[in-house]
Amino acid sequence: MQKLAIILVTLVTGLITAQTNYEKGMQKAFELWGNNNSVEASNMFERIANAEPDNWLPPYYAAQINIVNSFGEKDEDKLTAQLKKAQDLINDATAISKNNPEILVLQALLYTAWVAFDGATYGPALSAKVASIYAQAEQIAPNNPRVVYCKAEWGIGGAKYFGQDIAPFCSELERALDLFANFKPETPFSPNWGEDRTRMLLEACRK
Amino acid sequence: MQKAIIIFLILTSLHLSAQQIINGTVLNTNNEPLVGANVFLEGTYDGGTTDENGQFSFKTSETGTQTLRVSYISFETFTMVGDVSYMKNLTIKLREDVNALDAVVLSAGTFQAGDNSKVNVLKPLDVVTTASALGDFVGALQTLPGTTTVAEDGRLFVRGGEAEETQIFIDGIRVFTPYTPTTNNTPTRGRYSPFLFDGITFSTGGYSAEFGQALSSVLLLNTIDEPDQDKTDIGIMSLGATLGNTQKWETSSLSVNASYINLAPYNEIFPSRNQWKKPYETASGESVFRKKFDSGLLKLYAAFDATNFELTQEDINEPEGSHFKLKNNNLYFNGSYQGDLSDTWSVFGGLSYTHGNNTLNFTDMLVDDTENDIHAKLKFKKRFSNRFKLYVGAEYLASDFNEGFSDFQTNNTEYGYQDNIVAAFVEADIFLSKKLAFKTGMRSEYSALFKEFTLAPRLSVAYKTSNKSQLSLAYGRFYQNPSSYILKFDQDLKAQNTSHYILNYQYNADRKIFRAEAYFKDYNNLVKYDTDYASFDSTFNNDGYGFAKGIDFFWRDSKSLKNIDYWVSYSFLDTKRDYRNYPSKAQPNFANTHNLSLVGKYWINDWRSQVGFSYAFASGRTYTNPNTSGFLNEKTKSYNNLSLNWAYLISPQKILYASVNNVLGFKNINGYQYANTPNMNGNFDRRTLQPAADQFFFVGFFWTISEDKKSNQLDNL
Numbered sequence: 001m002q003k004l005a006i007i008l009v010t011l012v013t014g015l016i017t018a019q020t021n022y023e024k025g026m027q028k029a030f031e032l033w034g035n036n037n038s039v040e041a042s043n044m045f046e047r048i049a050n051a052e053p054d055n056w057l058p059p060y061y062a063a064q065i066n067i068v069n070s071f072g073e074k075d076e077d078k079l080t081a082q083l084k085k086a087q088d089l090i091n092d093a094t095a096i097s098k099n100n101p102e103i104l105v106l107q108a109l110l111y112t113a114w115v116a117f118d119g120a121t122y123g124p125a126l127s128a129k130v131a132s133i134y135a136q137a138e139q140i141a142p143n144n145p146r147v148v149y150c151k152a153e154w155g156i157g158g159a160k161y162f163g164q165d166i167a168p169f170c171s172e173l174e175r176a177l178d179l180f181a182n183f184k185p186e187t188p189f190s191p192n193w194g195e196d197r198t199r200m201l202l203e204a205c206r207k
Numbered sequence: 208m209q210k211a212i213i214i215f216l217i218l219t220s221l222h223l224s225a226q227q228i229i230n231g232t233v234l235n236t237n238n239e240p241l242v243g244a245n246v247f248l249e250g251t252y253d254g255g256t257t258d259e260n261g262q263f264s265f266k267t268s269e270t271g272t273q274t275l276r277v278s279y280i281s282f283e284t285f286t287m288v289g290d291v292s293y294m295k296n297l298t299i300k301l302r303e304d305v306n307a308l309d310a311v312v313l314s315a316g317t318f319q320a321g322d323n324s325k326v327n328v329l330k331p332l333d334v335v336t337t338a339s340a341l342g343d344f345v346g347a348l349q350t351l352p353g354t355t356t357v358a359e360d361g362r363l364f365v366r367g368g369e370a371e372e373t374q375i376f377i378d379g380i381r382v383f384t385p386y387t388p389t390t391n392n393t394p395t396r397g398r399y400s401p402f403l404f405d406g407i408t409f410s411t412g413g414y415s416a417e418f419g420q421a422l423s424s425v426l427l428l429n430t431i432d433e434p435d436q437d438k439t440d441i442g443i444m445s446l447g448a449t450l451g452n453t454q455k456w457e458t459s460s461l462s463v464n465a466s467y468i469n470l471a472p473y474n475e476i477f478p479s480r481n482q483w484k485k486p487y488e489t490a491s492g493e494s495v496f497r498k499k500f501d502s503g504l505l506k507l508y509a510a511f512d513a514t515n516f517e518l519t520q521e522d523i524n525e526p527e528g529s530h531f532k533l534k535n536n537n538l539y540f541n542g543s544y545q546g547d548l549s550d551t552w553s554v555f556g557g558l559s560y561t562h563g564n565n566t567l568n569f570t571d572m573l574v575d576d577t578e579n580d581i582h583a584k585l586k587f588k589k590r591f592s593n594r595f596k597l598y599v600g601a602e603y604l605a606s607d608f609n610e611g612f613s614d615f616q617t618n619n620t621e622y623g624y625q626d627n628i629v630a631a632f633v634e635a636d637i638f639l640s641k642k643l644a645f646k647t648g649m650r651s652e653y654s655a656l657f658k659e660f661t662l663a664p665r666l667s668v669a670y671k672t673s674n675k676s677q678l679s680l681a682y683g684r685f686y687q688n689p690s691s692y693i694l695k696f697d698q699d700l701k702a703q704n705t706s707h708y709i710l711n712y713q714y715n716a717d718r719k720i721f722r723a724e725a726y727f728k729d730y731n732n733l734v735k736y737d738t739d740y741a742s743f744d745s746t747f748n749n750d751g752y753g754f755a756k757g758i759d760f761f762w763r764d765s766k767s768l769k770n771i772d773y774w775v776s777y778s779f780l781d782t783k784r785d786y787r788n789y790p791s792k793a794q795p796n797f798a799n800t801h802n803l804s805l806v807g808k809y810w811i812n813d814w815r816s817q818v819g820f821s822y823a824f825a826s827g828r829t830y831t832n833p834n835t836s837g838f839l840n841e842k843t844k845s846y847n848n849l850s851l852n853w854a855y856l857i858s859p860q861k862i863l864y865a866s867v868n869n870v871l872g873f874k875n876i877n878g879y880q881y882a883n884t885p886n887m888n889g890n891f892d893r894r895t896l897q898p899a900a901d902q903f904f905f906v907g908f909f910w911t912i913s914e915d916k917k918s919n920q921l922d923n924l
Contacts (some may be wrong), residue, residue: 021252022252039243039256043243043245043247043254043255046245047245047247047252047253048252050249051250051251076717076718078506081280081281082280085280120770121765128435128436128913129435130800131435131436132435132436135436152813162815162856162859164858191923
């Protein structure tokens, strides 16, 4: 009887304190992504985006998956389709949350994916765009670690190309690392990525 | 205890019975499974992804009527509304999205340069990094097939047509005076600086019903929708200087650009064949203002330029040479609005005003002409689906031309005309599948000057023959009123017309493009006159006719050779006309048979430099030799030009640029001028028409000042 009561209580409380669909869905999607199942993860985020039309996070992550997968993609048709989809998702996210530094960083990364694919073709037109997006993001959130580190990484690429000193960008990376240490995401699912890459870039700096 | 069990059972069964399974298979129209498609109930979290067999299965606790959606990249999203309990063992076929990248394109006759179009022959950057172009978009287009090399002119001559047969549009609105005036042996340039534009469409035939009053070709230039950032551009060149500034605000932006060109210092160092009294000098200013609204974009564009020069030109009939002096002022204003009215309706409206004034002294003659033009256009687009779009529109074109003439015999005589045209057009894009598409339209025009009504049908069909290739056919009829040099003397005429028949094959794969296009053009109602030059005493009629046929080839490869991008164009043209003062049918002197162009660019990473070359070959052009019988009976030797350029990035924002035109110093001949009267031996003497200078050098330093310290003017060079 006691056991039964416990089971009952757990069941009922389980029902009450159960995670919301949103939390379950987001967790599941991150799980899929973590297991290298990015197509399903992206689909899942898209579905959540569809069910939560006022939340910019699901389309943000769906876009991020498509952008991250585009780096290293050699097939131009596939790349174009993927980045077009990512752009649509970014547009959706921007419509919900304007002047959001996290979304701006993603937009800059999308253009960077084009430049990485074919610098000679896309570099001249998109470099200025990327630079101005980072400038805009910095104005809104000068202490967002992703804004600081992505801007520095972009700067390192340009400086190396022109044989200029990368030291100022490295010190920016140091600053980003401190910012990461003190960064508190607004919600459990808010963007909180980039610390590992910052460390990696810093190591390259020190060499 | 029992109660508890019952409650427990009810609870769990409730929990279980609420779950339904939705499953099925997603296929394409060829019954092949689609892997990775997103299947879900709209507005819920329930959904799944198809596996390698195209199968999906997921649970839902939703009941009753729901919307099932299936989405997949490059396919049209599928929607099904029904009761959840029936959504079992579904077979769903997705149709390919006709907007997808590999879908058929309606492109016969058209070359596009821009980031947005599906088939780009030129990139925006090419306009300014092509060695022979010298930053002139018209110069870059002359490396494309279908154009003929008329080196001393510089305007676009397309497929056996005169330069006047090509019309230029900015943001869909006509430019009436697109070229800056020059002397006889110096090529002209487009008036507008390339850096304000990011999309160029060059159609060499068979174009949309939206465009009229052009017999051969249309060139569509689109101004940049949104600049990237605030910046200042400074350019110091061997010929002058430019200064540009862009300011960006929340929803609007303003770009201004000013330039001053003076050839005097250059002519001091490199004397030309012209005896300048007042070397070529031009000052120009342009501005673009853009304002974004919630669902639309307003653009205002204004340009002003003033040019003057004075020289003594060689002339076989005037041992002292003939005096030539010109002053030109040109003002152009263009405003347009493009916006959405609803999900399926959109509107475009635009208006342009041109004011041009030329004061010209030639020997003892003084000619002063003034031109005022207006173009207004309103266009609606209705999108019924991705597969069917309808365009309707109307436009109004008005030209008012006045000229004053005086010489030692005539006191100032004034004459001119007004040419008003109203037009309406309707056009539909129909995609039967991803492989087969039609564009069909009709344009009607009424000319108030001739009291004449014309009807011009247009049709093009495109069929995808494989993943990478397609075949297109196009037909169109085109009308154009005669040019001002005729209308100012006689207005009792008709519109000239031509029909285009085009067959196009296109192969487009992985940054390699091949195009072959065969065409036939049939000209009728061309204007003829019975004097050497059109003048007051000429008798005019519309009895002229002609034809042009040929084949154009284009190949571009940006992929096979590392850091090298090149393209090759070849055009074969066979044309004859009987018009103007021609006594019989002949090949006009602006239309040569063979044109070959080769452009290459090499990016040297270690030097942070781009070096480029362009080579042009053109077979000889016709001229009349009065010492033998016949008309346009002989041909000049062929034309050759090799140009080189070099752009060096000193730092991200500083660029040094140099170019040399005709490096090998070919002595090109544009034609001959014969004496009006025979010499003592009864022969007509002649003078060779040569360019003002065989070679041309250009050096410039370009510096951009911007917040981000990154952007530069590489795309302007």
